[in-house]
Amino acid sequence: MSGQIEEGIIKRVFTTERMSIEAPHESDASFFCSLWQNPEVMKYVGFPEGLFCDEKRLSRQIARDNEEGKVFGRPLIVRLSSDATLIGECFMGFPDDEGLSETDVKILPQYRGVGYGTEIKKGLVDYLFAQSSARGIKATPHKDNRASIRMQEANGGIRLGEAIWKPSGEQREKSGACDVPYCSYVIYRDPPERKTPCFVFDLDGTLLDTLGDITDAVNRVIARFGAAPYTEEDVRHMVGRGIEVLLQKAAGKKLTPDETDDLVDAFNKAYGENWHSRSRPYEGIKELLDALQKQGVLLAVLSNKPHEFTVQCVRFYFPEIRFEVIRGVQGEGLVKPDPALIGHVLRLLGTDPAKTPFVGDTEIDIRTAKAAGLPSWAVLWGFRNVAELSNENPDFLFKTPKDLQLAASPYLNGFS
CATH class of the missing domain: 3.40.50.1000 (HAD superfamily/HAD-like)
Known part of the structure; x- marks a missing residue:
């Protein structure tokens, strides 16, 4: 782990040409809260009214993270090197089971349009590839956030596809959260000259052999149609193309998108309760x-x-x-x-x-x-x-x- 150490706490994580990315101090909690409450900052991540933040609670969390010397999995402060002005925050996660680290950058609106985001992203990528085992760096910009998409592509990001993030009912009710159509981008580590097979x-x-548990979950789902249960031999020929195709075949009829979503949720619940019963x-x-x-x-x-x-x-x-x-x-x-x-x-x-x-x-x-x-x-x-x-x-x-x-x-x- 690199960075400037001050009284046992990592203060500066890395620098770019124009910015310093640092572990926040407890007093920076107020900046984070004001940033996240800004509708212009949060509209592309599903919170068009901004996101409420408990400043005291966040301050305590910052103190705990600093005591642990934590860098990954927490928001970091972005500061201009020229005059120490706070302009935003960024985040980088630990590599997951796919070998990907999630990243995010948020900048105050008045500092957009001059390449700060792309510069921060490059710094995150360089740091993660130097200081972690990440095989790739992932980001999920809103499909209408052209600046963020340009940021990914300028740093070599490859677009995997699109999806929709759907907030929970509580998030919709309490925070005014909305659906977020996003693009998935990955920046890959330069491949080694690998001779390893x-x-x-x-x-x-x-x-x-998961056929028994899959069959049990399918039968629990189709019971709502009053359909006769399938045998494992029946289900054997339905699997292979993903859960949505499996459920379309099991339902025996063409499903609407809403019906498909409902059945997928029901299957995930049923399978989640028995995925290791017979497999x-x-x-x-x-x-x-x-x-x-x-x-x-x-x-x-x-x-x-x-x-x-x-x-x-x-x-x-x-x-x-x-x-x-x-x-x-x-x-x-x-x-x-x-x-x-x-x-x-x-x-x-x-x-x-x-x-x-x-x-x-x-x-x-x-x-x-x-x-x-x-x-x-x-x-x-x-x-x-x-x-x-x-x-x-x-x-x-x-x-x-x-x-x-x-x-x-x-x-x-x-x-x-």
Whole structure:
């Protein structure tokens, strides 16, 4: 961690050409509150009337953060170097399970239009890549905030997609919060000249047999229609394209966007209560992952399961395995086989697509690999049969995890 130390507290985190980014003092709580209560500052983050701030409570939090020497996960002061004027705040989070650090910049309106935001963003990116393990820097500007979007693009940000942030009922009622249509941007770390092999795995049907828990959740949701419950064999052919497609098929009718949202919420609630009731790693999977890890292979997971559940399952069932990147479906709605999604994972890994097998159990996984130029390694212990997978012409087709492990050894020799 770098920065100017003063009485055990990091005061200056980093500097740019015209600004100093610092850990705030307790007395800076009043500045934060005035900044966040400014409608012009907060309108693009969903609070067009500004956001109320408890100054005394914030001051106490600042004191605690300073005692801990905290830099990540807290607001930092932005000050002009020329005359020490406070002009805004910025934020940088710890790297998450995807290897991304969230960043944010807010500047008083009178200081916009002269490149301060872009300069701060570059400073955040440089600091995070130098001082953390972040593989990428994420930001989510409002789709109408052209200045913020220019800031991301000027620093090399790549646009992943768009989504809508929806505040809670309490936020709407108490703070006048509104929906925020946003764009998702990522700035990637410059890839190393990597000779280390990487394997990207699908989750459901490849690493984990989750069919029982998924079927139970689906049946709880469709019970509202008075429909007969599905068997696991029924659901086996519905999965693979993401939760919305699964629920459309299960409902047996075309759903409106509102109906889809309601069913997704209901499914997430039902699945969240039983996601580890019957699910289990397939026989031989733990041994496969352990063997690959010991051979120095970098491992990643890319799933069409909601991101929260993807991370939960991986961490719960494979606590001893290090996965460099874990990615499920997030707000942007990107799902396999969209090549933008696997491209994102490959940039985070910094790996050569032609030398990175994608291992999965469905036609979607094979198409994902082919769309991005990855070797397609299909497995037969999951949710599809040999005829369904053979029709997609995968590069390899494996009956057991042991077969895959044996095939991996000569493949890995090319990296030595």
